[in-house]
Amino acid sequence: MGAILGLLIVAEVVDVLEEILPGFEGTIGDYGDFDCEADCNALQDALDGVRTDEEVLIEILANRSNMQRQEIQANYESLYGESLYDRVQRKCHREKFRDCLKGLLLTPLQYDARCLHKAMRGIGSSDDDVICEILCARPNMYIEALKVVYEEKYEDNLMEKVASNTRSEYERFMLALLCAAREEGMDSIDEDAAQADAQELFDAGEERWLFTDEAVFTRICARRSWMQIKLINLHYHAIAGMSLEQGIDEEVDGDLRKAYKAVVRMAVDPARYFSRNCYKAMRGLGTDDDALQRALIFTSEWGLETIKGRYEEEHGNSLADDIDSECRGDYNDIMLAIVK
Numbered sequence: 001m002g003a004i005l006g007l008l009i010v011a012e013v014v015d016v017l018e019e020i021l022p023g024f025e026g027t028i029g030d031y032g033d034f035d036c037e038a039d040c041n042a043l044q045d046a047l048d049g050v051r052t053d054e055e056v057l058i059e060i061l062a063n064r065s066n067m068q069r070q071e072i073q074a075n076y077e078s079l080y081g082e083s084l085y086d087r088v089q090r091k092c093h094r095e096k097f098r099d100c101l102k103g104l105l106l107t108p109l110q111y112d113a114r115c116l117h118k119a120m121r122g123i124g125s126s127d128d129d130v131i132c133e134i135l136c137a138r139p140n141m142y143i144e145a146l147k148v149v150y151e152e153k154y155e156d157n158l159m160e161k162v163a164s165n166t167r168s169e170y171e172r173f174m175l176a177l178l179c180a181a182r183e184e185g186m187d188s189i190d191e192d193a194a195q196a197d198a199q200e201l202f203d204a205g206e207e208r209w210l211f212t213d214e215a216v217f218t219r220i221c222a223r224r225s226w227m228q229i230k231l232i233n234l235h236y237h238a239i240a241g242m243s244l245e246q247g248i249d250e251e252v253d254g255d256l257r258k259a260y261k262a263v264v265r266m267a268v269d270p271a272r273y274f275s276r277n278c279y280k281a282m283r284g285l286g287t288d289d290d291a292l293q294r295a296l297i298f299t300s301e302w303g304l305e306t307i308k309g310r311y312e313e314e315h316g317n318s319l320a321d322d323i324d325s326e327c328r329g330d331y332n333d334i335m336l337a338i339v340k
Contacts, residue, residue, distance in 0.1 A: 021270055025305040027340040030065045039064070040076045043084065047091045054097065054330040057088075061104050062337035065301060069105060096289050096331040103297045104338075109142070113150040115294060116158065126165035128255040131174060133294065136262035137273065140180040147178065169214045170256045176222035188225035197224065198235035198244075205251035206240055212251040221263045229267035243268075271310035274299050278307070279315055279322075287326045296338050308339065 039060050046056035061069060076084040085105045092098040103111050112134050119130035138146065150158040159178050166174055197220050204216035224232065233244040240247055245268070248260045265273040274295055281291035299307055311319040323335050 021303060021306075023306065024271070024303040026299065026301040027304045027308075027338065028063065028065060028300045031063055031068060034064065034068055036068070036071050036075050037079070039072050040079050043072070043076065044080055047087050052091050054092075054333070057092075057101060058330070058334045058337050061101060062334055066104075066107060070107065073105060094330060096327075097329070097334060099289075100293055100297075100331065100334050100338075103293055108298060109146055109149045110153070111294075111297060112138070112146055113153055115290070116146075116150065116161075117154050118290075120161050120165045128166065128170065129258065129291075130294075131162060131166070132255065132259040132262055133277065133291075135174055135177040136259060137266045137270075140182055140184060143178060143180040168256075169218060170254070170259065172215075173218045173222060173256065173259055176218055179222075181223055183223060183225040183228065185225070186227075188228050189231060190228065191231065194228060194231040195235045197228075197232045198239055201232070201236060201244065201247070202239050205247055214252060214256065217248070217252065217260050221260050226263075226267040226270075229264060233264060233268050269310075271303070271307050272314065274303065274307045275311035275314055275319070278311060278319060282322055282326045289327075289331075292323075292335070296335065300338050304339065 042056055043060060046053035060072075064072065073084045076082075076087075080087075085102060088098060088101050088105065092101060106114065115130055116134060119127040135143065147158045150156070150161075159175060162174050162178060163171055200216055201220060204213035220232070221229070229244075236242075236244040236247060242250075245261050245264050248257055248264065252260055262273070265276070277295040278292060281288040281295065296304060308319045315322075320336055320339050323339060324332060327335050
């Protein structure tokens with residue numbers, strides 16, 4: 001799949017996200033005085049000397065939309081005979097800063113594909129948190145396109161790769177998400193069906209004497225629209241006296257519990273879902289820089305401005321202040337430039 005076709009799909013996905021998440025705003029948009037060739041020349045100058053000019057790289061790449069960055073890449077290669085991505089890889093030696101630049105230079109589909117590939121190196125040694133984080137928070141059209149991009153880039157079937165790196169009901173849930181059969185649109189909202197699903201979830205967990213029927217949670221969390229799951233959560237609370245997220249906490253263990261909760265969080269409060277991912281990446285000893293980059297880069301054009309506000313409400317500190325306390329040098333500068 002070509003980069004431009006991939007971007008057109010992502011543009012359509014952004015429209016879907018805006019429908020699901022009305023009022024969400026990003027921190028990066030189209031640059032008003034965009035001059036592609038001037039940007040290419042400035043980037044070449046920044047990368048061509050003995051010392052790389054990181055300030056120029058940040059100024060340009062953190063202030064252009066992904067569509068504009070793809071145009072820069074296409075023109076850069078025609079002007080200088082080398083891909084900008086490869087040149088950044090060769091000339092930028094600080095790993096975290098380089099990885100962030102490379103993430104910005106990929107389309108969202110290419111970036112998610114790379115993250116999934118990195119998470120599943122080898123057989124049975126996957127980073128299940130990464131797989132869950134991506135697949136639980138992407139709409140159908142995006143997941144279908146992601147499967148195509150993954151196979152083109154890595155010559156491997158994404159569903160088969162996930163199946164070989166996951167186990168049991170968690171595997172079945174991830175494969176159900178990859179089938180991209182989640183209901184979408186206003187027609188998916190049904191009050192009576194939400195009440196019935198909430199009762200079925202309660203019966204599969206709280207009311208079951210011995211073992212939770214996880215297949216019920218998998219079916220509902222993988223197939224119902226995010227808007228419908230939000231309604232199911234309200235009915236579940238009325239039945240069980242607790243939120244669906246709390247019910248999952250009591251009835252399900254391990255990575256599967258994280259995955260079900262990720263879908264429910266995305267449905268009930270998507271700003272909290274992404275702000276929590278940012279917080280979790282910086283909590284404790286050491287920062288999970290890959291997770292922090294994924295959260296910022298994916299949401300930068302459609303939701304990060306809104307997510308920043310939710311982050312401060314939840315945690316008392318601004319996202320920018322916490323990043324500033326966790327990151328250093330040019331890497332800190334580019335992360336703050338994305339957050340604005």
